Amino acid sequence: MSSRNGTHSGIVNVAILGCGRIAHHMAxxxxxxSRDERYSDLIRPxxxxxxADESRARAFADQYGFPHAYGSYEDMLADPEIDLVYIATPHALHADQAIACMQAGKNVLVEKSFTANESQARRVLDVARKTGLTCTEAIWTRYMPSRQLVLDVLGSGEIGTPRQTYANLSYPVSGKARMTDPAMAGGALLDVGVYPINFIAMAFPDAGVERTISSCTLTDRGVDEQFSATFWLSNGVSATIDSSMVSVGSRQGVIQGDAGYLIVENINNPERIDVFDKDHRKVRSIDVPEQITGYEYQVVSAxxxxxDGRVECPEMPHEETLRIMRVMDSLRAQWGEVYPFER
Incomplete structure (x- = not known):
């Protein structure tokens, strides 16, 4: 890879820290x-x-054609050829691992939720500023073309002035050990609830939260199982979200104006945007571009x-990561949900 001289020459060598489900998706x-001419001169797996399992790492590397496999994170961070590390571990581990990567001279793409709380996020971003390394949150919807497509509809005036919005993401994933483990910052909020929150923040980027009402059910281990929240925004929009780790949700994002509304099918990986008039007639459907998996956009941005020698990505600047963490912290404060490492 080229030195940080503001040019786009050279290929970025990407490493994955962790071998769980989401790591397979990134691989x-x-x-x-690497096989696509749009990206092959930019990215190398x-x-x-x-x-602590070199044989598992080797099997993973062989499956996806990665030339190197390491049985410890320390061994990987000692490799001088690695430019970018994608951190694919549970939320509670992100802060220390991202800091370790940057202290070893590696740029980082940190899977959402960026950290477990705002305090951890500030620690990580302080290290990014001190090292001058790129550090960005891998919340994939922030980097997708569908984000601008929604803003284009809102900007067109087709649905009039937005007044209400609703967003859901729910999956029955409580069977995964990390999802119910307080020590791993388990619960619906950081894993699935983060998407409806980001949906609202992307649709109304200049609006602050003036008031919030929320409620949740906690598991017997004290993590949120399902929740709902309504935010009153400074632009006059009321935004209601809900998420669950024990039900199948609609995954829809709905923005309602005084002249019509739009529906985003699957806010977690938008499939299309349908626009309706005030009489509920579908005016048009907007398809999103074909993609490899949808993860490619965040990798390209990082x-x-x-x-370019930048510490952050324009799609998810550091201040925005902190803002989302702050919203999630405030919801947990309403619910009395505290992770063991926060006590």
Missing amino acids: QTLQGM YAVATR ARAIL
Whole structure:
């Protein structure tokens, strides 16, 4: 890879820290990018590391064509050829791992939720500023073309002045051990609830939250199982969200104006946007571009930031990551949900 001289020459070597389900999704993405002429001169799938299982790392690397596999994170961070590390571990581990990566000279793409709370996020971003390394949150919807498509509809005036919005993301994932483990910052909020919150923040980027009402059910281990919240925004919009880790949700995002409304099918990976008039007639459907998996956009943004010498990506600047963490902290405060490491 080129030095940080503001050019786009060179290929960014990407490593994955962790071998769980989401790591496989990223590996599939990187494999596809390496075979796609749009990305093959920018990205190289390079390495994967497990915490303490070299054979598992090697099997993962062989499956996706990564040339290097490491049986410990420390061994991976000692490799001088790695430019970008994608952190694919549970939320509670992100802060220390991102800091370790940057202290080893590696740029980081940190899976959402960026950290477990705002305090951890500030620690990570302080290190990014001190090291001058790229550090960005891998909340994929922020980097997708569908984000601008929604803003284009709102800007067109087709649905009039937005007054209400609703967003849901729910999956029955309580069977996964980390989802119910307080020590891993388990619960619906940080894993699935983060998407409806980001949906609202992307649709109304200049609006602050003036008031919030929320409620949740907690598991017997004290993590949120399902919740709902309504935010009153400074632009006059009321925004209601809900998420659950024990039900199948509609995954819809709805923005309602005084002249019509739009529906985003699957806010977690938008499939299309339908626009309706005030008489509920569908005016048009907007398809989103074909993609490899949808993860490629965040990888491209991080790679370009690295090559340009920027510490953050425009799609998810550090202040925005902190703002989302602050919203989630405030919801947990309403519910009395405290992770063991916060006590």
